[in-house]
Amino acid sequence: MWDEIVExxxxxxxxxxxxxxxxxVGGGCINEAYRLDGDDGPFFAKLNRADKLExxxxxxxxLRDIAATETxxxxxxxxxxxxxxxxxxxxxxxxxxxxxxxxxxxxxxxxLHAVPQPRFGWRRDNTIGDTPQPNPASDNWVAFLREHRxxxxxxxxxxxxxxxxxxxxxxxxLDGFFTGYEPRPSLLHGDLWSGNVAFxxxxxxxxxxxxxxxxxxxxxxxxxxxxxxxxxxxxxxxEAEWPLDSGYPTRKLLYRLYHTLNHFNIFGGGYGSTxxxxxxxxxxxx
Numbered sequence: 001m002w003d004e005i006v007e008x009x010x011x012x013x014x015x016x017x018x019x020x021x022x023x024x025v026g027g028g029c030i031n032e033a034y035r036l037d038g039d040d041g042p043f044f045a046k047l048n049r050a051d052k053l054e055x056x057x058x059x060x061x062x063l064r065d066i067a068a069t070e071t072x073x074x075x076x077x078x079x080x081x082x083x084x085x086x087x088x089x090x091x092x093x094x095x096x097x098x099x100x101x102x103x104x105x106x107x108x109x110x111x112l113h114a115v116p117q118p119r120f121g122w123r124r125d126n127t128i129g130d131t132p133q134p135n136p137a138s139d140n141w142v143a144f145l146r147e148h149r150x151x152x153x154x155x156x157x158x159x160x161x162x163x164x165x166x167x168x169x170x171x172x173x174l175d176g177f178f179t180g181y182e183p184r185p186s187l188l189h190g191d192l193w194s195g196n197v198a199f200x201x202x203x204x205x206x207x208x209x210x211x212x213x214x215x216x217x218x219x220x221x222x223x224x225x226x227x228x229x230x231x232x233x234x235x236x237x238x239e240a241e242w243p244l245d246s247g248y249p250t251r252k253l254l255y256r257l258y259h260t261l262n263h264f265n266i267f268g269g270g271y272g273s274t275x276x277x278x279x280x281x282x283x284x285x286x
Contacts, residue, residue, distance in 0.1 A: 001084030005045065006038075009090055012079040015040050028209075030130050035093065042093040043078060047086045056080045056089035058126035062212030063091070065187060069115045072108040073206045094206055100199025102230055103237035108205055109189075110241030113217040117185035120144045122213040128191060128259075129266050131156070135213045141183045142174050144215070150174075150254065153261035160265055162272045166279045173286045177254060181245050183216035190215075193223045194230070218248055222255025250285050253278055 002019055009017045018038045022045070025033040031046040046056065060077035067074050075091040082088070121144065122135035134152060138144040154167045189196070190211035198206050224230060238244075257278045264271035 001086060004083040005079075005081075005088055005090065006036075008079040008081060008083075009036075009041075009043060012090075013040070017041060017043075036090070044075060044091045044093045046089045046091075048088075050082050050085055050087050052130075053080070053082055053087040055127045055130065056087055058124055058212075059210065060089060061124065062126065062190070062210040063208075065212055066112065066189065066207070066210065069112055069187065071111040071115065072105075073200065073204055074210070075206070075208055091208075095201050096198035096206060098199050098201050098203060100203040100205055102234040104203075105197060105205040106230070106234040106237035107241055109192075109220070110238045113186035113188070113220065114242055115187055117187055117214040120185050120214050120216075121148075126190075126211055126213070128211040128262050131262050131265055133190075133211055133213070141185075141216050142178055145219075145254070146171050146174050149215075149219075149258050150261075153258055153265065156265050157261050157272070157275065160268070162264060162275065164276060164279060166283050170279055170282055170286075173283075174254070176286050177247070177251050177282075181247050181251075183218070185214040186217040186220075188213060188215050188217070188220045190220070191223060192220055193227045195227075217242075218244065218251055219255045219258070221252060222257075223259040225252050226256045226259050253282050253285075257282070 002022060006017055006019045017040045019036055021037045023035045025035050031048045034045045036043040036045055057080060060080055063074045063077050066072065067076060075094050078090040078092065080089040119137045119139055120141050121137040125132060125134050127133055134148045136148065151171055154164055157164055189207050190213055191209060192207065196207060196209045200206050257275060260271055260275045260278060264275055
């Protein structure tokens with residue numbers, strides 16, 4: 001397997017790469033990950049089942065789209081394919097773990113979100129974790145949110161045994177959360193939380209493991225808020241670039257619900273009761 005991947009790295013970079021060591025890297029729950037060391041590199045490789053190749057192809061496209069905005073750094077894709085019955089994605093290796101500024105992260109994310117995009121959705125479907133994430137093009141954010149984000153996850157959660165009382169009423173009333181607020185399409189990382197953010201050796205913020213699509217920029221923070229969020233420096237810098245609408249403190253629960261349902265659909269457990277609690281809070285806010 002590694003011999004074929006090494007050949008593809010060499011072809012993609014135009015430089016002969018001779019693998020000296022493939023070292024497992026921890027931290028992920030969906031893929032296996034390795035650092036590939038050799039005479040040119042290192043590189044970062046992800047492995048999964050062969051049927052997950054489209055997931056890796058979509059991740060590579062998302063990283064390229066974010067990189068093309070020249071707003072925030074991502075690991076650049078090198079190559080992807082199938083070898084030895086496994087799908088793989090090879091990325092630029094960035095030495096992470098240094099200190100950095102959350103304020104700079106906030107500024108750069110605001111700049112990413114400010115890059116004009118033509119429509120909601122994306123040019124292809126992808127995954128959030130390993131759950132399918134449909135991204136058909138749309139000019140109506142509320143309709144997109146209802147059908148392809150919350151509705152999709154609600155249907156899947158019910159198939160997985162969650163009652164979700166009140167979900168249909170909530171989906172029917174979504175327009176009420178957007179009175180006086182008209183989102184515009186922003187390119188989103190899509191799976192943003194502290195585990196998918198780090199700082200390079202020079203302190204530059206780096207984001208990775210995206211679930212990219214174009215959506216309301218407020219949706220970017222649903223998972224961030226679910227897991228404790230960023231500090232005041234982040235929010236102050238973000239809002240200095242592009243202030244959030246006054247309705248965000250209520251609407252953020254919609255976006256937290258999406259990720260909570262997704263976590264239930266992947267991991268089960270207490271995420272189900274948390275999701276039902278969020279539905280209740282949102283219904284009371286209507």
